[in-house]
Amino acid sequence: MPSDQSTWLISVPESGDAEGLFHELSSKLNSSAKSGQPSNLAQLSIPSFKTGTLDSLIALSEELPKHDAFFTATVAKTVDTLRNLLNNDPSKLSQHVLVNEQPVDSYLLRGWSWNEGRYGVQRSLREMVDVLNKEMTSIDNVMKAKLTNYNLAKGSLVQMQRKKTGNLSVRSLIDIVKKEHFIGDSEYMQTVLVAVPKNSVKDWNAKYERLTPMIVPRSSTLIDADDEYSLFAVVIFRRVHDDFVQKCRENKFIVREFSFSEEAIQKQREELQTADTTEKELWTELLQLSRTNFSESFQVLAHLKVLELFVESVLRYGLPAHYIGFFVKPEPKATKRTLATLQSHLAYLGGRANPEKSKGKKSSGTDDLGGEYQTILEQEFFDFVLFEIPWIVL
Numbered sequence: 001m002p003s004d005q006s007t008w009l010i011s012v013p014e015s016g017d018a019e020g021l022f023h024e025l026s027s028k029l030n031s032s033a034k035s036g037q038p039s040n041l042a043q044l045s046i047p048s049f050k051t052g053t054l055d056s057l058i059a060l061s062e063e064l065p066k067h068d069a070f071f072t073a074t075v076a077k078t079v080d081t082l083r084n085l086l087n088n089d090p091s092k093l094s095q096h097v098l099v100n101e102q103p104v105d106s107y108l109l110r111g112w113s114w115n116e117g118r119y120g121v122q123r124s125l126r127e128m129v130d131v132l133n134k135e136m137t138s139i140d141n142v143m144k145a146k147l148t149n150y151n152l153a154k155g156s157l158v159q160m161q162r163k164k165t166g167n168l169s170v171r172s173l174i175d176i177v178k179k180e181h182f183i184g185d186s187e188y189m190q191t192v193l194v195a196v197p198k199n200s201v202k203d204w205n206a207k208y209e210r211l212t213p214m215i216v217p218r219s220s221t222l223i224d225a226d227d228e229y230s231l232f233a234v235v236i237f238r239r240v241h242d243d244f245v246q247k248c249r250e251n252k253f254i255v256r257e258f259s260f261s262e263e264a265i266q267k268q269r270e271e272l273q274t275a276d277t278t279e280k281e282l283w284t285e286l287l288q289l290s291r292t293n294f295s296e297s298f299q300v301l302a303h304l305k306v307l308e309l310f311v312e313s314v315l316r317y318g319l320p321a322h323y324i325g326f327f328v329k330p331e332p333k334a335t336k337r338t339l340a341t342l343q344s345h346l347a348y349l350g351g352r353a354n355p356e357k358s359k360g361k362k363s364s365g366t367d368d369l370g371g372e373y374q375t376i377l378e379q380e381f382f383d384f385v386l387f388e389i390p391w392i393v394l
Helices: 018-031 054-085 090-092 104-109 125-162 196-209 238-250 262-317 332-345 347-351
Strands: 006-013 042-044 189-195 221-225 231-236 253-256 323-329 386-392
Touching: 006 042, 006 104, 006 262, 018 042, 018 323, 018 332, 042 104, 054 090, 054 125, 104 262, 104 323, 125 189, 125 262, 189 196, 189 238, 196 231, 231 238, 238 253, 262 323, 262 386, 332 347
Parallel strands: none
Antiparallel strands: 006 323, 006 386, 042 323, 189 231, 189 253, 221 231
């Protein structure tokens, strides 16, 4: 069963009346739409590519599904990048997942045509597949490199910002302490900062002078407080520093190792500002690149799908290689009805399949028809050729 979360690409042999068949299908689909929301149907012009040999077609039919999976995954990763950059805001995402500055549906259903300028049909099928694969690989590599650079910058910024959050036992003190909280240069004494749990402040005031010898009496000064800790400055002799730290640890007082330096504080502030600026610049660059590369990669994917459609059509129906194509966007609640309508109207194609050219497969309509090169709907067989472009942007 084809997915109701995809746009279908359908191919049938040309019978000389493409317009007539389109109008017949459109009428049938509209009349079967009980919900009042008929499936979208649009003509798909399939170029007359160079077919090459049967062996080359079979080789391509086995290879194309691998490219299909890679192309689809690349487009999906680009959408995920956009979604993450835009904080999963659907309204903002819809402004960026555009193909040639138009929504995906408009690109596919309103006059899609093969890009002859970039993928001239005078090339062989193999050459065109190679060109498409090269383009998608380039897009994927550029996206990976830019995303890595952005994630590194963002990680660095988050790490710096994290130091400014949390309670006084862990957060950065550069915006809290001031020069006047410290004694001047002294060979023998130093100021130590201690984070004391709120419920232990009374205990601190009673004990700190006797934690070790050589602590300056009445030197404890409250600098700041939050919901969990109070930050004190206390003056001690340098020679008892290690013992003082150990005694504080035993009493669950947390010594914050901090040496006041205006130069170091200014440097940290500048580093944070630089990291913030860098992250914003890379965010903007990645957003713009993702928007552009979504458009480019989706077009490459659509062209590959049409090549798959053509190759399968030749293997299914044989020569001459002239086929009529359609885009069908099924209304989600009418997928089975839409498929049944297509099967019923195109049942006359049942005798047109060319099993001898499809690796000796039988035309019984059973699962025996599925093969490594036949990717249609998990080995389901229809009288028409059908491929799907998943709705990646949902």
